[in-house]
Amino acid sequence: MNRARHAYWWMVAGPLVLLAVVLWQAWPYLAISQPSGSKVLVVEGWMEEHALEEAARLILDSGYVHVYTTGTVRPFAxxxxxxxxxxxxxxxxxxxxxxxxxxxxxxxxxxxxxxxxxxxxxxxxxxxxxxxxxxxxxxxxxxxxxxxxxxxxxxxxxxxxxxxxxxxxxxxxxxxxxxxxxxxxxEPAWPTYAQSARGMLIRFGVPAGLVTAVPAYGRPRSRTWGNAHAFGIQARNDGITAFDVATVGVHARRSRNLFRTAVGPGSRVGVVALTDPGCTRANWWRSYPGWITLLKEVIGTPETQAVEIKRWVAPPQG
The missing domain is CATH 2.60.120.1060 (NPCBM/NEW2 domain)
Incomplete structure (x- = not known):
């Protein structure tokens, strides 16, 4: 009887313990910072103003010589x-x-x-x-x-x-x-987050000549893949074979993987995880938004594999 009760307890508690361990290790796994050593930086334009201000400091402090901002269509605001x-x-x-x-x-x-x-x-x-x-x-x-x-x-x-x-x-x-x-x-307006992020980086002190906006028009099912795909085309046109991606917190690993897929083999892709005040390693588990942010990235981790499969089944034309 005791053995059966013990087995039942592990059947119930085991998956919960495993889930807790996975979630506890998820933040450092997802919020990675691994620069490539390149002096080219891609900034994801959908980020909040505080993250774009941090990206501007990163650009100025780290000596990046060319910056690309990416972004899908924004509200007409x-x-x-x-x-x-x-x-x-x-x-x-x-x-x-x-x-x-x-x-x-x-x-x-x-x-x-x-x-x-x-x-x-x-x-x-x-x-x-x-x-x-x-x-x-x-x-x-x-x-x-x-x-x-x-x-x-x-x-x-x-x-x-x-x-x-x-x-x-x-x-x-x-x-x-x-x-x-x-x-x-x-003067040009900002129909996408790529243009609005460029304007904000310039306002934060980044020289305008360093920053190129790479907009992703239309309505892609995945915002990050839309950005990565648009930049992949730009990178091939500009001969970019090494760059870093600046994005926010636990989104870092997914962004790096999707950009890596978009530019194809042979390119060095680094990543810098900027601060997300609502989802730090110390506080993500204390708030509902922190949990949602982390779980969204855990669930989104297979997106790169899904993109790879789709590209293999139906390779892009042209």
Missing amino acids: YYLPGGRGLSVELHEPAQGNLEVDASGLPGTGFLLIADGDTLLRQAVEPRPQVFRTTLPRAMSRLHVVAWPMQPPVETPAIFIGGITIGGLNLNLLQDRTWFTRPDDAA
Whole structure:
């Protein structure tokens, strides 16, 4: 009887003990830092601002001579000072229902213009609101501009939290997006996290000439694989055969493996795990977000093998 009870206890407790051991060792296994020795760095653009600031310090302190930022399409989200705007040239003319998520300081607002027609002239409030209109025919260019402020100030007046056409993120439909100013000066906007990360690294002191944005357009099923695949093409074009990937915390091993798969054999791929305050070795098990972050990476570990199998079964064309 005692032997049977003992066996039953191990049947129940054994898997739990094994799971606990696996999870306890998972953090150091996943959050690896193993630089390649190369002076080329790839920065994953989807990371939070604190991680991008740490990446900027890494670039400046470690003497990287070329930096690539990667990233998939981001929400159409921008802060605009008074009088500033965004122009969007669509990949193909579109029509149908259009929604603008906007908020701002009291007394501010925006204009939405499509192919020269004013569709919305709307005051905003501090609380985000969704404003709706319709593109009455196939239109190819949109312009959203914050109302001018007197006296003019450079601080943000409104926040555009999103624009959709037919329920689709405008950044998925755009061919080109740029900021506009009252003096007609223009500069490229950030339809993907690659461009927004580049802008942030420059703001943190990285020379603009060092940083190249490598956007991944479309809607890849895996954000990291989309980034890695886009960079793999760029690396082959630029003759890059050794580089490091800067990513956050326990995402490090999966990122390195997917980038390694994307560039193919013969390349040296290093990795640097940046700080994730919510999932450190000391605190990940103390919070729900820490558990979710770690378990997500444990579950995502086989992704590289899945990509390899898919590439073997259906090798890329061209």
